[in-house]
Amino acid sequence: LTAPETAVPTLRGAVAGLPSYIPGRRSAGRDVAALASNESHYDPLPAVVSAVAEAAGRMNRYPDMAAVELRERIASHLGVTAGELAVGPGSVGVLQQIVTGLCDAGDEVIFAWRSFEAYPILIEVAGARPVRIPLDDAEGHDLDAMAAAVTERTKVILLCTPNNPTGVPISHERVEAFVQSVRSDILVVIDEAYVEYAEAGSGPDSLALYRRYPNVCILRTFSKAYGLAGLRVGYAVAAPAIAEGLRRTALPFSVSGLAQKAAIASLDAGEQMEARVDAVKRERARMAAQLEAQGWKLPASQGNFLWIRADDDLRAKLVDAFDRADILVRAYQGDGVRITVADPASNDRVLRLLAAHAARKP
Ligand code: PMP
Numbered sequence: 001l002t003a004p005e006t007a008v009p010t011l012r013g014a015v016a017g018l019p020s021y022i023p024g025r026r027s028a029g030r031d032v033a034a035l036a037s038n039e040s041h042y043d044p045l046p047a048v049v050s051a052v053a054e055a056a057g058r059m060n061r062y063p064d065m066a067a068v069e070l071r072e073r074i075a076s077h078l079g080v081t082a083g084e085l086a087v088g089p090g091s092v093g094v095l096q097q098i099v100t101g102l103c104d105a106g107d108e109v110i111f112a113w114r115s116f117e118a119y120p121i122l123i124e125v126a127g128a129r130p131v132r133i134p135l136d137d138a139e140g141h142d143l144d145a146m147a148a149a150v151t152e153r154t155k156v157i158l159l160c161t162p163n164n165p166t167g168v169p170i171s172h173e174r175v176e177a178f179v180q181s182v183r184s185d186i187l188v189v190i191d192e193a194y195v196e197y198a199e200a201g202s203g204p205d206s207l208a209l210y211r212r213y214p215n216v217c218i219l220r221t222f223s224k225a226y227g228l229a230g231l232r233v234g235y236a237v238a239a240p241a242i243a244e245g246l247r248r249t250a251l252p253f254s255v256s257g258l259a260q261k262a263a264i265a266s267l268d269a270g271e272q273m274e275a276r277v278d279a280v281k282r283e284r285a286r287m288a289a290q291l292e293a294q295g296w297k298l299p300a301s302q303g304n305f306l307w308i309r310a311d312d313d314l315r316a317k318l319v320d321a322f323d324r325a326d327i328l329v330r331a332y333q334g335d336g337v338r339i340t341v342a343d344p345a346s347n348d349r350v351l352r353l354l355a356a357h358a359a360r361k362p
Contacts, residue, residue: 048262067260070260080237099126102187107153112159114135143170159189169202176212187217190216193219197302217242308336
C-alpha cells in the first residue's frame with residue numbers, strides 16, 4: 001500500500017527566501033556589554049515603572065485600540081493633531097503598516113543600503129520589491145541615485161536620518177530638494193529612530209517639511225532615547241488620510257496598555273530623558289575623539305552608535321576580539337561593525353579593545 005501523495009502548506013516564495021532570525025548571545029552571569037542593539041543602557045525611570053505597574057492592574061482588559069490618550073500626548077508634544085498620528089508596536093510595526101497599506105504586489109520601495117536591516121524584510125513580506133541604493137563615499141544617502149531609481153512602480157521611499165548603522169544624517173536642504181524632486185504621489189518616509197541623539201540642525205527639520213509637503217511622513221520610536229525598547233511603541237506622523245488608513249490596518253490591540261502608559265510617562269519625563277541623551281552624546285564625542293587619535297576613520301555619527309567600516313578580514317578579527325571580550329556588537333557582512341555608545345565603563349572596554357587593533361592595523 002502506498003500512501004497517497006498529500007499536499008503540504010507552503011510559504012510564499014518571498015517568505016521562504018528570508019534568512020532565519022539568529023538571536024544574539026546572552027551569557028548569563030558574565031559581565032557582558034550589550035552594545036549590539038542601540039538600546040538605552042539606563043534603567044527605566046521610576047515614574048515610568050510606576051505608570052507601567054499601575055497599568056498592569058488592568059491587563060485583564062484590552063488596551064485602547066485607538067491609543068487616544070497617547071496620541072493626544074504625542075500631538076501636544078509635537079504640535080500636530082491626534083488625527084495625524086498612528087501608533088504601532090515599535091516604529092517597525094508602523095512601517096510594516098505603511099508598506100502593506102501603500103504597496104500592491106510588485107510595487108517598489110527605495111531605500112539606502114546599508115540601512116536598517118528590517119527594511120528589505122518588511123518589503124519582501126508585503127510582496128513589494130526592495131530597491132537598495134548604495135550609500136555614498138561619506139556613508140550617507142546618495143539622494144541623486146535614489147531619485148534616479150524612481151519608476152512608475154515606486155510607492156514609498158525611506159530616508160533614515162541619522163542613518164542606522166552609519167550614523168550619518170541627511171541635511172534639511174538635501175531632504176527638501178529631494179522631496180521637491182520626486183513625484184508627489186510617492187510617500188517619503190523620514191525614519192528618525194535616533195533623532196533625539198542628533199545635534200540640532202544636523203538633520204532635517206522634519207516637522208517643517210511634513211507641514212509643507214503632504215507626501216512626507218515621519219517615523220519615530222520610544223525604543224531608543226526614551227528607553228522603552230522592550231515595550232514596543234513607535235508612531236508615524238502623516239497626513240490625516242494616511243494616518244487614519246494606518247490606524248485601520250493596525251493589528252488590533254498591538255500596542256499594550258502598559259506600553260501606552262509608559263510612553264505617556266516618558267514624554268512627561270522629558271527633561272530626564274534629555275539629560276540621559278546629553279550624557280550619551282558626550283560619551284559619543286569622547287569615543288569618536290579617542291578612536292580618531294588611535295587612527296580609526298569614522299563618519300561623524302549623530303546616533304547613539306559608532307560605525308567602523310571594515311572589509312571582511314578586519315570585520316572577522318574585530319568580531320572575534322569583541323566576542324572574546326564579552327562585548328556584543330553588530331557586525332555586517334561585507335560592510336563593517338556598529339557599536340552602541342553606552343555607559344563610560346562599557347565604552348572604555350570598547351576603546352581599549354580597538355586601541356589594540358588599531359596598533360595592529362596595517
Ligand atoms: N528605524 C531604525 C532606523 C532603527 O534602527 C530601528 C531599530 N533598530 C527601528 C526603526 C525600529 O525600532 P522600533 O521598532 O523598536 O521602534
